[in-house]
Amino acid sequence: xxxxxxxxxxxxxxxxxxxxxxxxxxxxxxxxxxxxxxxxxxxxxxxxxxxxxxxxxxxxxxxxxxxxxxxxxxxxxxxxxxxxxxxxxxxxxxxxxxxxxxxxxxxxxxxx
Amino acid sequence: xxxxxxxxxxxxxxxxxxxxxxxxxxxxxxxxxxxxxxxxxxxxxxxxxxxxxxxxxxxxxxxxxxxxxxxxxxxxxxxxxxxxxxxxxxxxxxxxxxxxxxxxxxxxxxx
Numbered sequence: 001x002x003x004x005x006x007x008x009x010x011x012x013x014x015x016x017x018x019x020x021x022x023x024x025x026x027x028x029x030x031x032x033x034x035x036x037x038x039x040x041x042x043x044x045x046x047x048x049x050x051x052x053x054x055x056x057x058x059x060x061x062x063x064x065x066x067x068x069x070x071x072x073x074x075x076x077x078x079x080x081x082x083x084x085x086x087x088x089x090x091x092x093x094x095x096x097x098x099x100x101x102x103x104x105x106x107x108x109x110x111x112x
Numbered sequence: 113x114x115x116x117x118x119x120x121x122x123x124x125x126x127x128x129x130x131x132x133x134x135x136x137x138x139x140x141x142x143x144x145x146x147x148x149x150x151x152x153x154x155x156x157x158x159x160x161x162x163x164x165x166x167x168x169x170x171x172x173x174x175x176x177x178x179x180x181x182x183x184x185x186x187x188x189x190x191x192x193x194x195x196x197x198x199x200x201x202x203x204x205x206x207x208x209x210x211x212x213x214x215x216x217x218x219x220x221x222x223x
Contacts, residue, residue, distance in 0.1 A: 042213050043213040090154060
């Protein structure tokens with residue numbers, strides 16, 4: 001498996017609180033992605049990054065923001081968590097030379 | 113916008129039977145990838161297909177990319193319990209060549 005970790009692995013939070021999820025890679029890959037996975041919806045792209053401080057929105061970006069100040073770290077922030085953001089969040093990386101993505105272990109987030 | 117559809121959404125098969133999942137895109141793809149996710153795990157990259165009509169094999173798994181580069185299939189010969197999980201296809205295409213994941217096919221193996 002690619003050197004990619006996510007933290008925390010599990011989190012329970014209350015509606016309205018801010019939450020930050022961290023993705024860390026040791027591969028020095030250029031591209032990083034945040035997905036959410038929900039039953040019946042598969043993997044949906046939230047945001048992605050193509051370099052330090054270079055980010056763009058995916059198909060379900062509302063309510064989420066991201067930051068990438070270092071190559072190895074990509075942060076996903078829920079400014080004010082809602083119950084609809086209860087999901088499993090996966091980070092993925094890609095070297096940029098081909099299309100395959102390597103996924104982290106995921107973070108299970110529950111918003112009560 | 114670009115859509116990637118996978119069928120079936122769910123299937124159960126007797127151990128030892130063959131299984132096929134199909135992936136169809138609304139637009140021509142530049143390439144397609146297949147991923148496998150075990151229950152409770154994360155998606156794992158299996159293979160990438162790029163050429164029209166391409167066929168690749170990995171042990172009991174056979175992957176095909178259609179001639180028109182709008183569809184693909186994953187065929188598993190003689191399923192085993194270790195094949196349980198969800199298979200995802202992901203296609204890159206459209207003006208911006210973004211990757212879109214299908215919703216996956218969940219396979220359950222009956223002993």
